[in-house]
Amino acid sequence: MTSDATSTLGSAPAPGRDDLPHLISLMTGDEKHTPAATSTLDALWVLYDRVLNVGPDTVDAQDRDRFLLSKGHGPMAYYAVLAAKGFFPVELLSSFGAYDSPLGHHPDRLLVPGAEIGSGSLGHGLPLAVGTALGLRAQGLDSSAVWVLIGDAEFDEGSNHEAVAFAGAYGLERLHAVVIDNSSATHGWNGGIAARFAGEGWSTATVDGRDHEELYRAFTAPHPGRPHVVVARVEPKN
Amino acid sequence: MTTEELTMRDQFALTTAELLDQDPRTAVVLADIGAAQFAEAARAHPDRVVNVGIREQLLIGAAGGLALTGMRPIAHTFASFLIERPFEQVKLDLVHQGVGAVLVSAAGSYDWPAGGRTHMAPGDVALLDTLPGWHVHVPGHPAEADLLLRHAVAAGDSLQYVRLSVQQNREARPVVPGRFLTVREGGRGVVLAVGPMLDAVLEATETLDVTVLYAATVRPFDAAGLRAAVGERGDVVLVEPYLAGTSEREAHRALEQLPHRVLGLGVPVAEHRHYGSLPEHLAAYGLDAAHLHGRIASFLW
Numbered sequence: 168m169t170s171d172a173t174s175t176l177g178s179a180p181a182p183g184r185d186d187l188p189h190l191i192s193l194m195t196g197d198e199k200h201t202p203a204a205t206s207t208l209d210a211l212w213v214l215y216d217r218v219l220n221v222g223p224d225t226v227d228a229q230d231r232d233r234f235l236l237s238k239g240h241g242p243m244a245y246y247a248v249l250a251a252k253g254f255f256p257v258e259l260l261s262s263f264g265a266y267d268s269p270l271g272h273h274p275d276r277l278l279v280p281g282a283e284i285g286s287g288s289l290g291h292g293l294p295l296a297v298g299t300a301l302g303l304r305a306q307g308l309d310s311s312a313v314w315v316l317i318g319d320a321e322f323d324e325g326s327n328h329e330a331v332a333f334a335g336a337y338g339l340e341r342l343h344a345v346v347i348d349n350s351s352a353t354h355g356w357n358g359g360i361a362a363r364f365a366g367e368g369w370s371t372a373t374v375d376g377r378d379h380e381e382l383y384r385a386f387t388a389p390h391p392g393r394p395h396v397v398v399a400r401v402e403p404k405n
Numbered sequence: 406m407t408t409e410e411l412t413m414r415d416q417f418a419l420t421t422a423e424l425l426d427q428d429p430r431t432a433v434v435l436a437d438i439g440a441a442q443f444a445e446a447a448r449a450h451p452d453r454v455v456n457v458g459i460r461e462q463l464l465i466g467a468a469g470g471l472a473l474t475g476m477r478p479i480a481h482t483f484a485s486f487l488i489e490r491p492f493e494q495v496k497l498d499l500v501h502q503g504v505g506a507v508l509v510s511a512a513g514s515y516d517w518p519a520g521g522r523t524h525m526a527p528g529d530v531a532l533l534d535t536l537p538g539w540h541v542h543v544p545g546h547p548a549e550a551d552l553l554l555r556h557a558v559a560a561g562d563s564l565q566y567v568r569l570s571v572q573q574n575r576e577a578r579p580v581v582p583g584r585f586l587t588v589r590e591g592g593r594g595v596v597l598a599v600g601p602m603l604d605a606v607l608e609a610t611e612t613l614d615v616t617v618l619y620a621a622t623v624r625p626f627d628a629a630g631l632r633a634a635v636g637e638r639g640d641v642v643l644v645e646p647y648l649a650g651t652s653e654r655e656a657h658r659a660l661e662q663l664p665h666r667v668l669g670l671g672v673p674v675a676e677h678r679h680y681g682s683l684p685e686h687l688a689a690y691g692l693d694a695a696h697l698h699g700r701i702a703s704f705l706w
Contacts, residue, residue, distance in 0.1 A: 275501075277503050283473070284473070285497070285501050285502060291498055294463045295470040295473065296470060297470055298466060298469055298470020298471045299474055300470070302470060305471075329457070329460035329462050330466065332460075333457050333463055
């Protein structure tokens with residue numbers, strides 16, 4: 168019902184998880200979606216629906232939670248969730264990729280309401296999230312959480328490993344990573360991705376990336392004194 | 406040659422420690438290099454002096470993240486590891502995110518010749534020229550470094566690069582950020598000396614009837630200052646302590662309404678596979694006073 172592209176959010180009921188496929192189809196022009204478009208969808212929905220302390224009215228609040236989409240490729244699910252949560256009008260989605268649209272095939276934080284970073288080149292989000300967590304800590308904003316979403320293939324980039332090792336050693340408790348694992352890394356991660364984080368002192372959880380309750384429990388698990396990673400496993404890309 | 410004991414890097418640590426005390430927005434990010442100089446400041450401000458270890462992608466990424474939260478990050482290491490190695494981070498984690506930072510480099514083009522090519526970054530300023538928004542300062546003396554660092558940190562959320570060197574002039578000049586300073590006036594052309602090249606340029610031109618301009622800030626390029634100095638004779642020699650010709654395009658742009666000639670002197674692009682000392686390298690690059698005299702004189706006469 169709220170998936171009507173021409174509706175405004177004003178008086179209509181807020182879109183839910185079930186409306187997201189239609190919102191994505193406004194960008195892809197197809198009700199059947201590529202895995203890249205939807206691998207992140209459930210994790211993003213649970214975060215924005217139940218975990219993150221940020222909304223359209225608090226995008227500039229100093230003490231908001233920050234969500235950084237590092238895996239900027241295939242941002243349709245991200246845009247759909249932001250639109251569903253009212254960060255920008257649903258009507259914008261159909262402009263996806265157009266010259267004057269704020270919604271590019273990789274997000275630009277200066278153009279997309281609610282986007283904390285611009286991404287596209289892989290391996291930039293986690294280091295930026297480390298700096299964000301350091302900045303919040305230095306300002307005494309201890310209640311704000313920093314979240315960053317990366318992909319299992321993106322994890323190939325060495326910059327991630329600089330950030331994982333440092334954040335673990337530094338005990339950056341307010342830092343959280345979500346790894347969407349759709350088995351797309353060319354050489355795989357022998358022994359699992361979580362082991363790379365655990366080896367550096369992170370708290371870890373590996374869950375079914377389609378199961379909202381499992382995701383929620385993993386997202387909200389306590390992890391005193393340590394950063395936390397949730398590896399969300401979804402259908403293999405290939 | 407100099408009685409000044411303090412290096413620009415020493416001054417950087419002193420000035421920055423003071424800024425950390427004064428301004429809660431400031432934060433220093435290090436990648437091991439320089440960490441010893443900041444030990445005391447780190448004890449005083451444990452959340453605002455962060456050493457990420459030997460991780461230069463993270464050095465710039467973390468600076469970008471700090472800036473995203475409203476802090477004023479100051480990131481420091483050798484120029485080769487600050488600008489060249491994490492160049493995409495400079496492009497994306499700072500410029501593309503629309504945030505500012507102060508990047509402070511040491512070692513520059515040739516400060517440690519015995520260290521060889523791996524520790525030489527003569528292309529740093531040219532690389533930054535491929536990105537929008539950078540202010541580039543090249544102090545020639547610790548007192549100028551102090552002034553320019555304070556200016557850079559206080560300059561809102563802008564992008565600032567301060568390039569420190571062990572090569573320095575005998576005396577500090579009354580520099581104004583962004584302005585060229587007239588050090589000597591003459592009638593047969595203008596020699597623009599950048600940062601630590603000033604003493605050699607002054608010695609090289611002692612017997613030549615030329616105007617000597619001094620630049621401790623090269624970006625933005627003080628086009629109006631150069632135009633005012635050239636008068637009717639548009640002959641300009643640039644003497645830069647990094648890649649030769651880096652500012653040629655800026656000089657041409659400044660003088661586009663005037664018939665003019667520009668000679669760009671600096672570090673040659675070719676690898677120089679020798680070790681040895683700084684004076685030996687300056688001579689090999691044609692940047693000591695004797696070579697500069699010959700090159701300037703033959704261009705202007």
